[in-house]
Amino acid sequence: xxxxxxxxxxxxxxxxxxxxxxxxxxxxxxxxxxxxxxxxxxxxxxxxxxxxxxxxxxxxxxxxxxxxxxxxxxxxxxxxxxxxxxxxxxxxxxxxxxxxxxxxx
Numbered sequence: 001x002x003x004x005x006x007x008x009x010x011x012x013x014x015x016x017x018x019x020x021x022x023x024x025x026x027x028x029x030x031x032x033x034x035x036x037x038x039x040x041x042x043x044x045x046x047x048x049x050x051x052x053x054x055x056x057x058x059x060x061x062x063x064x065x066x067x068x069x070x071x072x073x074x075x076x077x078x079x080x081x082x083x084x085x086x087x088x089x090x091x092x093x094x095x096x097x098x099x100x101x102x103x104x105x
Contacts, residue, residue, distance in 0.1 A: 001079030012056035018049050025072035
């Protein structure tokens, strides 16, 4: 994952509404109207959020007659997870040291 792709992904994930949309898409594809249902936002506003997620590569849209369902794209999330690996290793090492220190007490 390039730095530009990471920037887009993190910028998209910085918004709580977009994170909620991604969480909803874990259950399967959904139209903008379906995504808008739990929010006090217009379908147009939700469509803009979906557009940001799509530009970041986190969501893909397809066409099904009049319906344009969105679906989650897991590949970019795996890239973010790989980017986080060194930080995860750092924290795991710190927790291991803390655990050893507490065991000595």
